[in-house]
Amino acid sequence: MGERSSWGVPAVTTKNGTILIKNIYYMLAYAFRSLESYGYQEIAGEEFSNIHDLFAVILAKEVSRQIKRGLYREYHSRTEALPTVRGKIDLQGTIGNKIKRERCVTCEYDELTENNPLNQILKTTICLLLRHGKITDERYAELRRILPFFSNIDEIDAKSIAWEAVHLQRNNQSYRLALGICQLILEGMLLTTESGQYRLSSFVDSQQMHRLYEKFILEFYTAEYPFAKASSPQITWALDDGAGTLLPTMQTDIVLSRNNEVLIIDAKYYSHSMQYSFGTATIHSANLYQIFTYVKNKEAELSDRPHRVAGILLYAKTDEALQPEGDYCMSGNQIKVSALDLNRDFQEIQARLISIANQFFAA
Structure with missing residues (x-):
């Protein structure tokens, strides 16, 4: 059970x-x-x-x-000794059959099979x-x-x-x-x-649940939030010299955009949604650096026109007593940190996700 x-x-x-x-x-x-x-x-x-x-x-x-x-079938190559020719004759194998005095021809042929x-x-x-x-x-x-x-x-x-x-x-x-x-x-x-x-x-393994959690949020906004476009684009590094050969790819989880208003959502599914140092709990530093980097590079991309860019770290809530929650203004951009409780009625989860988007686009 x-x-x-x-x-x-x-x-x-x-x-x-x-x-x-x-x-x-x-x-x-x-x-x-x-x-x-x-x-x-x-x-x-x-x-x-x-x-x-x-x-x-x-x-x-x-x-x-x-x-x-109908189960999917595909062609597989087979080599087999047969009493009659099928497909292409394998000369070396057939000579071997003759040496062994076997009355068969070694053939290479393609077989359509469900065993794929x-x-x-x-x-x-x-x-x-x-x-x-x-x-x-x-x-x-x-x-x-x-x-x-x-x-x-x-x-x-x-x-x-x-x-x-x-x-x-x-x-x-x-x-x-x-x-x-x-x-x-x-x-x-x-x-x-x-x-x-x-x-x-x-x-369910955390890595698999992380992928499902991320995909779920993206597809939820695609289906349920027509007020903004939901996508998962890459963000370009804002480089002064253009030489970014060895830089890592900035692949977003979820981006909600309307005109030049952009909300970047980074979905996080961890066993522990806080990091601890000497008994003090803080937000995962790597996560915060990541969302800040996404936001600032996206803002640089839109710098030639009126725009508004914000980011949110959206953790799946754990059973721990302390959960990541915060609303910060960093170098002119709003960065939020919040936790989504997946152990609630699904209508509450839907309402929470809609509220997160509304708070940004209605502002």
């Missing part, structure tokens, strides 16, 4: 703190906008006792949709949830019904998946949501015991 919030609603423990399980769904729904467009709204009304159960129902529904559509990395990832994730996930009998049965469609597809080592090498094309774009859920499960929840066996943790 999962944990429960202070008022008895099912919640999940992350390294950051507790989050209502239903809010994980809403965050996923914004991060993967297809959750809403594909008619998954009924999931929002269900109760989930733990995070495994939520991921299992979304994965089962999405993979079932893919099966109806995309389907292997789906099967591996389903099998791990079945073997190690804390899921209800109903979810277990749903996943079991899917497995026969993957009988000709191999399982792979979950920790060997090179996610950066997984590229979707026009003819397999429908896998995007399913693979996103698989990556969240495998990278964020997969642990290995001392005996080498896999187990699924009941919390």
Whole structure:
């Protein structure tokens, strides 16, 4: 069973703190906008006792949709000794067959197969949830019904998946949501015991939650805040000599812009949202330097016209007693620091995000 919030609603423990399980769904729904467009709204009304159960129902529904559509197939090159010619003859292999007095021809040919990395990832994730996930009998049965469609597809080592090498094309774009859920499960929840066996943790890894948190906020403002454009652009360094070859890229998380009014939001999801030195708590210095740098370089970009640029460090609230909160004016720019409580009713989270944007654009 999962944990429960202070008022008895099912919640999940992350390294950051507790989050209502239903809010994980809403965050996923914004991060993967297809959750809403594909008619998954009924999931929002269900109760989930733990995070495994939520991921299992979304994965089962999405993979079932893919099966109806047809599993993705791609050509793989094979070399095989055959009684008749298929594809291109491998001369060296065929000579070897003759030497061994075997009546076959070694051929190289391309085979269209479902046994490819995309389907292997789906099967591996389903099998791990079945073997190690804390899921209800109903979810277990749903996943079991899917497995026969993957009988000709191999399982792979979950920790060997090179996610950066997984590229979707026009003819397999429908896998995007399913693979996103698989990556969240495998990278964020997969642990290995001392005996080498896999187990699924009941919390979600902080790094994966950071990505989900950041993507959720960006997509929330894209969908729910029409008064400003939401994007995630790079900011150019304001250089005097133009020689910035070795400078790091300033990649923003969320930027809300209207005309020349710009609010830069840096989303932060940490186990500890404050830093401590000799018992004194302060805001993470690197985070503050980062948002200040973004704001000042963006302001330099707009210096030839009327403008207003501000920044906010938006931490996910932890279970710690002290939370980062502050409103500062630094070199003429407003820099805010605040914490978003993900362990609240989702309507409160929505209202808080809208309020943050309104405070800047209505000022």
